[in-house]
Amino acid sequence: MLMRTVFWDTERNTLKMIDQRHIPWELVVAEYGDYRAVAQAITDMVVRGAPAIGAAGAFGMALAAQQNATADPTLFAHAMQEAADHLNAARPTAVNLAWAIQQQMAVVAGGGEDTAETRSAMLRLAQKIADDDVEINRTMAYHGAELISDGDTILHHCNTGALATVDWGTALGVIFAAHEQGKKIHVLVDETRPRLQGALLTCWELRQRGISHDLIADNAAGHFMRTGQVNIVLVGSDRTAANGDVANKIGTYKLAVVAKENGVPFYPVVPTSTIDLNLAHGDLIPIEERPMEEVTVIRGQPIAPLETTARNPAFDVTPHRYVTGIVTEAGIVYPRL
Numbered sequence: 001m002l003m004r005t006v007f008w009d010t011e012r013n014t015l016k017m018i019d020q021r022h023i024p025w026e027l028v029v030a031e032y033g034d035y036r037a038v039a040q041a042i043t044d045m046v047v048r049g050a051p052a053i054g055a056a057g058a059f060g061m062a063l064a065a066q067q068n069a070t071a072d073p074t075l076f077a078h079a080m081q082e083a084a085d086h087l088n089a090a091r092p093t094a095v096n097l098a099w100a101i102q103q104q105m106a107v108v109a110g111g112g113e114d115t116a117e118t119r120s121a122m123l124r125l126a127q128k129i130a131d132d133d134v135e136i137n138r139t140m141a142y143h144g145a146e147l148i149s150d151g152d153t154i155l156h157h158c159n160t161g162a163l164a165t166v167d168w169g170t171a172l173g174v175i176f177a178a179h180e181q182g183k184k185i186h187v188l189v190d191e192t193r194p195r196l197q198g199a200l201l202t203c204w205e206l207r208q209r210g211i212s213h214d215l216i217a218d219n220a221a222g223h224f225m226r227t228g229q230v231n232i233v234l235v236g237s238d239r240t241a242a243n244g245d246v247a248n249k250i251g252t253y254k255l256a257v258v259a260k261e262n263g264v265p266f267y268p269v270v271p272t273s274t275i276d277l278n279l280a281h282g283d284l285i286p287i288e289e290r291p292m293e294e295v296t297v298i299r300g301q302p303i304a305p306l307e308t309t310a311r312n313p314a315f316d317v318t319p320h321r322y323v324t325g326i327v328t329e330a331g332i333v334y335p336r337l
């Protein structure tokens, strides 16, 4: 992309993020000088996608450090813990947020008497997390591209591209790499109800890169798999447990089950920052439940009788038995047989 999804403005000492709620209609870059506003932006999905949320959280902590002028390391550490708790609560499922904030808190804990130096170290760490993300995604993409053959049709869910990360992407990054290698591929893009990340964001990214694609209603995915029109399913993950159970955008589980039923390989593309080794299995992953209006209203237009109530889990867990393999920056991991 022309710019990163999440980046630091060194001249203004502020965080800037592409406001994804306006894509594909407008490119709006929002500016943040207050960590609380960053937390709100994560909750409101100005920024979304696990690695992008992680980078936003890291920069949010750097902002919190700048907002606190104290020279007293104890007072500073208290303020940073408060900021960490506030940012951590912004969205519960994507572990990259907690992962990034934990690293910032380790810098605070290891910081000496000089709070100014700790502040600089926190900004350097946020920048490194952002830079590493881009590097890791590219490495991961080329591992994953080995799974793609010339002529393949790939089914993809949600948005896992440059917008979901600092740049390049996870599952969509694999698709970009295969395209860069000259493979002739076609992508079936799940629209991804209720927030339509597939329709709005993934189609925009594929179009920008000139990659052949068709948008499909989520409900059509089973039809395309059963009739032999899909060679591989690629998705991202918001948190993957130690046993390989994968939490990802709602609807992923259904895709994985249908893929297995039809002999279609199912690969989550997951940077190691999204793997939570502290959780033994997927049932321990917190699943975010979002406002019901995301289901009952589309762009201001009610689509159900007024007063209709709805349930809106934002993620689901795919048990590892449905996972063919997990693509990471360290290579592709397969289940032990």
Ligand code: MRU
Residues within 6 Å of the ligand: 048, 049, 050, 051, 094, 157, 158, 159, 160, 161, 164, 165, 169, 170, 171, 197, 235, 236, 237, 238, 248, 249, 250, 314
């Ligand atoms: O609710 P979102 O849009 O933040 O959900 C995003 C996803 O589920 C992605 O698949 C996931 O973050 C991994 S892709 C980088």
